[in-house]
Amino acid sequence: MTVVEGTQTFDVARIREDFPILGRRLAGDFPLVYLDSANTSQKPVQVIDAIDDHYRQHNANVARAMHQLGAEASAAFELGRDKVAAFIGAPRRDEVVFAKNASEALNLVARVLGDSGRIGQDHEIVITEMEHHSNIVPWQQLSQRTGASLRWFGVTDEGRLDLDGIDELITEQTAVVSVTWVSNMLGTINPLETIIAKAHSVGALVVVDASQAVPQLPVDVAALGADFVAFTGHKMVGPTGIGVLWGRYDLLAELPPFLGGGEMIETVTMAQSTYAPPPARFEAGTPPIAQSVGLGAAVDYLSAIGMDNIAAHEQAITAYALGALQEIDGLRIVGPKEAVDRGGAISFTLGDIHPHDVSQLLDSRGVAVRAGHHCAKPAHQRFGVQSTTRASFYLYTTTAEIDLLVEALHYTKKYFGG
Amino acid sequence: MTVVEGTQTFDVARIREDFPILGRRLAGDFPLVYLDSANTSQKPVQVIDAIDDHYRQHNANVARAMHQLGAEASAAFELGRDKVAAFIGAPRRDEVVFAKNASEALNLVARVLGDSGRIGQDHEIVITEMEHHSNIVPWQQLSQRTGASLRWFGVTDEGRLDLDGIDELITEQTAVVSVTWVSNMLGTINPLETIIAKAHSVGALVVVDASQAVPQLPVDVAALGADFVAFTGHKMVGPTGIGVLWGRYDLLAELPPFLGGGEMIETVTMAQSTYAPPPARFEAGTPPIAQSVGLGAAVDYLSAIGMDNIAAHEQAITAYALGALQEIDGLRIVGPKEAVDRGGAISFTLGDIHPHDVSQLLDSRGVAVRAGHHCAKPAHQRFGVQSTTRASFYLYTTTAEIDLLVEALHYTKKYFGG
Amino acid sequence: MTDAMNVDSLYQEIILDHYKRPHGAGLREPFEAEVHHVNPTCGDEITLRVHLDGNTVSDVSYAAQGCSISQASTSVLNDLIVGKNVEEGMAILDEFNTLMHGKGKIEPDEDVLEDGIAFAGVAQFPGRIKCALLGWMAWKDAVSQALVTTSSTTGDPK
């Protein structure tokens, strides 16, 4: 346990003090054991207070307002963009487009690629069987709109991408490959380097769904070499209502706008309009101003702790949990069973007790996990299960909480006579 | 002045205490005189605290999470929907779709009407010359995608919609009419009843941009009779990052989805998906959870004061301001000059002093107004001006602030030797 | 709210019994309508068939994948509805639906709901209400379709 907690660089107890909700007591006076961070993360006071202070002291609309409050709000909003750009190693700040969540960011790419005429019926779109619905449905819709065919990587029994057929899958016909960096269900970390190299060798664009990666791993989009990277604020100790699309500037500059409206225009007449350069071109209407301030505070918070430390903690907690869970009779992990190339989401089944019932029993002991398909129905289908129970961790998770999870799982088995 | 302030039902001084930012002092120790509420409104502590408390005590993802926090967050999120539905008189709560802002709400309608095949090259789309860019560009884009032609109502010299040609404009070819309720530039309140009746008589759908109406007027969408109504949270003392699309349920139920992803699906396989009923169908990804909580608190706040009272105050302040401004030599109001069928946005020019320079001088005295085209370039063009200065009011605006505005305008004229 | 959330009030003995030995499970012939419903949150699914004999619901058969609550509630539905006429069935559905949305404040009528009263506790667990209603909503859908089918065959379903 000392590996994980209370080291010089990473003091979980100290970190937990920043998260007011972790002090909550639930029904039956059980303390909250929050193991649902892959669903959404909790927020430190630093983020909550930044939003609060913004509304109390600096609120105004941005870009358009030239008064002092407007200047303060604009500077605060754009500072959020600067911070996010630096956090992910974006070569240019104007490569960071704010969306409402990761789903919108992914849809934005799919829509504008379609609208640009870059994707037609002779083309193929390649995804994987382990994608979140938000990285499946937009491509199905694009395929329906354009006639392009949709293909996908399968998943091996261990929950890894099956790369064997990569040369048949990614071909000269491939226009775009969209793949998750870290699976929110299986926990798998995918070999992006191989996929990106292959895709680029045939001239395909690469979209990376980094919703589960940016919160947990040091990310450098320039080093990664993908064309687009999407992620979401609420999973990285930031607020709801903001997501990010990073895109290579030259690509963004070529693509047509997504939503039309205020702020994304250069000039408007009744008959026609011209559009602003990125990122404004893709940010119609009043942007998520207070949310950018909150997300800026979130990346400051994560950076101060250090993404390397956060990743190491996640790795250690995951290894500990994988070990402890596998000692439970009848518990079957769906996804890689060792903490190698693996994020901190662990999905499992417990005998034939339905995940709803498992999570309900855990909840009655204060242990918050997620039950269901986790927006990854095809991945569940691949493993012949309709739903699973998922525990997921973050920088504030302790090994003591894993022990409580294990205890509650034993209790659950007993309850249902298993 | 006593008409406006300090009456039994409406006590501006009392209301101002709820808005922390109104106590701010700016450069030169001038108190903030915030006359830019049509751009974005300020937030009362009731809203700020609701968001704060949500993040501190109840934060979780919604719908998908079955643990106690998840139940609390889901209930809080959906309660926001209930409150908004009640606030606008929606016959059904599931007619309220959350978007990121009004612009997205308007784009959503334009996209799904296009995708549904309801609009083709034989059709016409009718808008007006006084629309905000967010209610122009999406229809230009739709027209480009579908080949439908775009037509529009002109504006009279007084800044009213020119309804003379309504029978030639709205015809059997018209598929959709999209019109603003209250102009954000001219201040005009449009005769929606006439337009909706005419549009419905030819079978066209009606979209109302209520971004400036819902904050200021009692709204009853059922009585209004439009098919879609869009508005935005940040202009109605709510947070940024949330907008609303209200739509007739039977229509919403027929229309295809907009963005694809988590939460909007019924079932997903790799090859195809089926979609959830409204409103979920139109809300892909993690929704604006804390923002719904904040917007719910906002409509509670407005309701407690009473929208009738707020509208009466707006009317009184606008009348006062129109009178006071027109006494300034060389000041020309662009838009209706009397407070009849008129919202509280007053755009004007001051001799040949550029609006940037006007607003800068006002700002140097703490008076925050907006200068520019206010995302309504065509309306400016109609009046032969490139930009205007705009003062706009809300429930916290006092006649004393109007007096300060007038004083600062005199100072501005002197400064530029006018 | 949290005080009342005792998990034992959810997992009544009766519910666990129905879950372990569901009444009327399996898909049978004949039937006038078959529907497939999904709980989008968790992916639980049910295929449900209705057989009408005139205006009488003479069979409700089903194949379901789901949690204890959804399985047990469909089992109870089978008990309550089979043999009743359509109007009586709809009235029971209404009663059950009201109980589910009553936030734990409604006293269930045992004469109408029989074993169904055991679901009173579900109302306090908002995340589980959809589970309890999955089979019922499927039945409502199926019976509406069956009425159309039989009416178009016989001219008058009554």
Add this chain to the structure above:
Amino acid sequence: MTDAMNVDSLYQEIILDHYKRPHGAGLREPFEAEVHHVNPTCGDEITLRVHLDGNTVSDVSYAAQGCSISQASTSVLNDLIVGKNVEEGMAILDEFNTLMHGKGKIEPDEDVLEDGIAFAGVAQFPGRIKCALLGWMAWKDAVSQALVTTSSTTGDPK
């Protein structure tokens, strides 16, 4: 920040003079490139022409609609650039650009910027920086285009 935001530091006498009597205003011939730039925030517009004589900027002519800051800064641009060669012009642009983004912390070099030093105050008003740069960005764009045109005609612009 707010302390320094004195409006008089923005509206220097020199700026108001240039605004009232802009130098070199109007569109003239000959020219190798004409550009049209817009400040999307406020709608201000400028049409600007560049005439090159070999590598020398022999004229910058313009028609603009805009505020005092944008008008005055284009007038100063005309003073500073006309008669210089392209590299010198670009160096002046760089200096002016740096001053604008210096947040009021940069001491302007009067030898280079002449009347342009009056714009030092603009840097403290973020909303006005785009105004001050409108003409300069248009000039940069126009001169780049003019170099292409002349090089494709003469084979070598130098």
